[in-house]
Amino acid sequence: MEMRPIRAAAVLDAGHPCLDCAVRLLAICGILSSEELRMFKASGATVRRAAGEAIFFEGDPAAHVYNLTSGVLRLSKLLPDGRRQIAGFLFPGDFLGITMEDEHAFTAEAITPSTLCQFPRARFDGFVDTHPHLERRLYAIAAHELAAARQQVVLLGRKTAAERVASFLLILDARRISSCSDEEPDGDITLPMSRADIADYLGLRIETISRELSALKASRLIRLTTTQTIRFVDRERLMELAEG
Amino acid sequence: MEMRPIRAAAVLDAGHPCLDCAVRLLAICGILSSEELRMFKASGATVRRAAGEAIFFEGDPAAHVYNLTSGVLRLSKLLPDGRRQIAGFLFPGDFLGITMEDEHAFTAEAITPSTLCQFPRARFDGFVDTHPHLERRLYAIAAHELAAARQQVVLLGRKTAAERVASFLLILDARRISSCSDEEPDGDITLPMSRADIADYLGLRIETISRELSALKASRLIRLTTTQTIRFVDRERLMELAEG
């Protein structure tokens, strides 16, 4: 969440699909020269998932790493009795598969139809070994995700329902800007996920999300264009609310 | 939290204080040869803090990185109205200072009298640049902390008070084993932090911590030797409770 894009200068070249990749400069590949990119791509594959389909489940062996090129994913975990917590959403350009364990701790599922670049973990690690600047980039990504996870810890541990929803909208808005979506001309933000997903991300129930959104609307902080589209009316007050 | 120690073979040598460091094999230095260690140490300093003193505050420029050699720290954040959330506890061997930002996002304070190795960030980064295996180690540390933070997200988002307290005791116990404390002969675990710290870590109130500990004691899952010392009576059931 909220990870700022890390842009990197890269020598552009023609004749290779990765060079035209819309998210290349955001993604981990952005740091590679076109020569390196060619070698990198050689070990990768493209996978597609329809909305609702999983990329992997918690407990699955962590055999691959991925880079999301289009679509939105959720990272979730189930408790034995069915309670679900979403640890984060992934947007185009995001890297998927940071772990030191043999098994994935979270399930990754597509919220919208999605496309990913898939790399076998072993081969990816080997490539990283021979390209130290990739290692550094990976560290930077992990550090950003850690900061985002800790921010979510503060949200879940100490914020009220209203504060959580306000924070969520602002986080989503920050991601929208960095995720280079060329739609939404004048400041409308799209919620690609359902109320259930938002609830499981914020540690609340669906009904509470609905009520808090209605309350924000009633106090003229936001407007609900459609159920999935929101416009900020008073961003200042929204930020005040979000910080407690 | 809960980060497993990453042990690394290292050539031991005499005549350098770092080589005798009790936490060396746990810490980031464990990966260095004695030759590298000498260069590394040259840029570091030793700092001590009494219980309650801060190493840095949120918002301070992130000028240094640290390695904790003795004591226990807490990482916390305050909301404007005084609500506090603790994002994690640090034990001997832990690395402190993972961030890509210019400012610290959390306050670091000593819970017990503590000793740290301090390195200027710029010089540390330079040293890492010339030692790729250190970069890899840093990535591993960040990945472990990310896993721990996400586990805390699940705890805060979806677990009940009883489940949170049970989880906390098990996490603390896992850390005790890895943090090479030679005390506690027969399975007693020490709580170095106050009830207030536990509460702010688990997103609960002091009174709730107290009540849940009493309840665990009443159901014969634990025994409270002293306020700060706990013994597991039925670890199996405690683990079942912790997972929901």
Added chain:
DNA sequence: CGACGGATTGAAGCACCTCAACGGGAGTGG
């Protein structure tokens, strides 16, 4: 011994949850 701060226990309150009914947009079939 007396005082102080942290911990425990009790009683009442509130934020969010649970249960339930209703509404509306999208897809389907007549």
Added chain:
DNA sequence: CCACTCCCGTTGAGGTGCTTCAATCCGTCG
């Protein structure tokens, strides 16, 4: 093209888990 249905979202009423407020206990230190 409309009626039907299904699913998701919204709204309302009542319940509950944790909090809040308050009193007491207890270990430590002067």
